[in-house]
Every structure is written in structure tokens, then in C-alpha cells.
Amino acid sequence: MVISIGEILVDLFGKQAEDGISYNRKAGGAPFNVACAAKKAGYKSGFTGRVGDDLFGKFLAEYAKNIGLDYLDVALDENFNTTLAIVQLDDAGERSFCFYRKRTADYTISDEQVKNAVKRANITHLGTLMLSEERGREVADLTVETVKKSGGRLSLDVNYRDDIFKGTDAVSVYKKYVEAADIVKFSEEELDMFAKGRTFDEKIRSVAEGKLVCVTLGKNGSAYCVNGRAGRAETISVKPVDTTGAGDAFFGCLLGALDGKDPFAMTDAELNEVFRRANVCGALTTTGFGAIDAIPCKSVIDGYLG
Numbered sequence: 001m002v003i004s005i006g007e008i009l010v011d012l013f014g015k016q017a018e019d020g021i022s023y024n025r026k027a028g029g030a031p032f033n034v035a036c037a038a039k040k041a042g043y044k045s046g047f048t049g050r051v052g053d054d055l056f057g058k059f060l061a062e063y064a065k066n067i068g069l070d071y072l073d074v075a076l077d078e079n080f081n082t083t084l085a086i087v088q089l090d091d092a093g094e095r096s097f098c099f100y101r102k103r104t105a106d107y108t109i110s111d112e113q114v115k116n117a118v119k120r121a122n123i124t125h126l127g128t129l130m131l132s133e134e135r136g137r138e139v140a141d142l143t144v145e146t147v148k149k150s151g152g153r154l155s156l157d158v159n160y161r162d163d164i165f166k167g168t169d170a171v172s173v174y175k176k177y178v179e180a181a182d183i184v185k186f187s188e189e190e191l192d193m194f195a196k197g198r199t200f201d202e203k204i205r206s207v208a209e210g211k212l213v214c215v216t217l218g219k220n221g222s223a224y225c226v227n228g229r230a231g232r233a234e235t236i237s238v239k240p241v242d243t244t245g246a247g248d249a250f251f252g253c254l255l256g257a258l259d260g261k262d263p264f265a266m267t268d269a270e271l272n273e274v275f276r277r278a279n280v281c282g283a284l285t286t287t288g289f290g291a292i293d294a295i296p297c298k299s300v301i302d303g304y305l306g
Contacts, residue, residue, distance in 0.1 A: 002045050004031035005118075005124060008064065011087050026290040029106070030129070035069060047074070123155050128177070131173050155182065186213065191215055221235040231275075245292065
């Protein structure tokens, strides 16, 4: 099973109305999106996180329960608020975020929650929004330590957000978690931040030692590097309306496909197959609004792969 540990939050999508801007409430949070994508794509998946004991938190807890994950632990905390992300879309469906995240619950996950999740997971996926807070880094450190002791695999999505890490040397904060992970996902822009080299191949190889590195490339699909072998996988052509959660959908489907397999022993053909599947999942997610509602199910993905 793939179990994600990290933020679950409310995405508020603004829309111009006659009397001002109205906001549409959607469930989100990168690691929660990953868990939902893996499940909807047909794989065993779970999630561990924390929300405030408020209207938003209760909405998220109920929403998460209705997804039907194989493992779920969403704690309600009366001492903190639920994290909110205000999402703005441009004409191409590209999104920008503004986070409301003071005294919020997403990075206050308990030690017990972490340990209970890791012992059930083959792949533990760690959310990175928590790395901006001291308590969140303690949660991340415990997750890394517990996964290493368990013999499972650790997954990490860099998922860098200017609004969260502004004024922080994010590269130095992320460094030890990127190095500790067995599977890491970057966007192309994030790879430029964290890798060394002049060419794309030089950059991806510089961060891939001892791990499977995945890079999302938008309409150009995705790239990977493992055991010194680099490759690319194509995607399908779609007309995006909202790119929110596309990378999470890609990664959830990918991690689900890798569950129970050794990515370091897979052939290029096998890797290309799982990356193409993940590309289709991510691409189709951009054709609807919200990070989760538009994630395709297994049969829809299969239909695009032939």
C-alpha cells in the first residue's frame, strides 16, 4: 500500500460574480491528492493528516472518508485551524496560490499517527509543506527514521511554494529529505533549483544517485532517471482548464503502479509503461476543476493506453 503523510487542506477557487468574487470550496493538499489519485487509479492507498476542529476541517474529514481509501487517519485538532489555499487560475488553466496558514493543523501530525501509517505502508509518501515549520520538520524527521527502520521505501514530492518558503533557503531545508528519499518528484523548475549541470540530462543525473527521480514536463510528458539510466515518456494531448493537482495525480498513479515492485530492477520498457500511465492520469486531471474531482479512474486511463 502507498500511504501519504502530510497536508490536507481546503482549496478556495475564486470566480467573478455580479456582486464580487465567489469562492468554490474543494478538498486539496498535495499528499492527500496523491493518496486519492492512487486509489482512483486502482491501487491500494492511504492517508494520514491533521485538520482543525472547524467547519473546513469537518468538511475535509467527511470528504476523505467518502473517497474509500484503504487506510485513513485524519485527526481533528481543536487547538489549530484548517489550512486554506486561495487558488487563482489564468486563461490557460495555470494556477497560483495564496496560503492562509498561521496556527494551522497541517504540520502538527502526531508521532503516533506517523508510526501507525508507516508500519502499514510499502511506500510512504511524505508531503513537504510541513518543512516550512519546526514541528513539521520534526514530523518529517520521524517519518524518514521510521521508514528506514521499517525497510519500506520513502517517496517525496518537492512541491516548492514561494508563498510558504519566502525568505527561506529552501534548498538547504529540503536537502536532507531529498537525499533520504528513494523516489523523488521534481517539476522542471524545481529541478533547476536543486540540481547541478548545464543540460537537462546532467541535472537529472546529479540528483538521481541511489534513487528513482521523476520530472514532470507538462505537455511534454515526464522524464526519469534510475541506476544511471535516463528516459522520457510521452503523454496525451488535452485542453486544460485547471492544472491544480495534475502533478499529484501523476505521482499518485505512478507510486501505485510501483507498489510491490523494485523500480531499480525494472527494465526501460517497464518504466516507460508506468510513466505513460501516470502521464495520462495527470493530463486528464487538468480537464476538470479541482485537484481531485477530475482524477480519472482505472478504466478511463486504460482506455487511453489501448
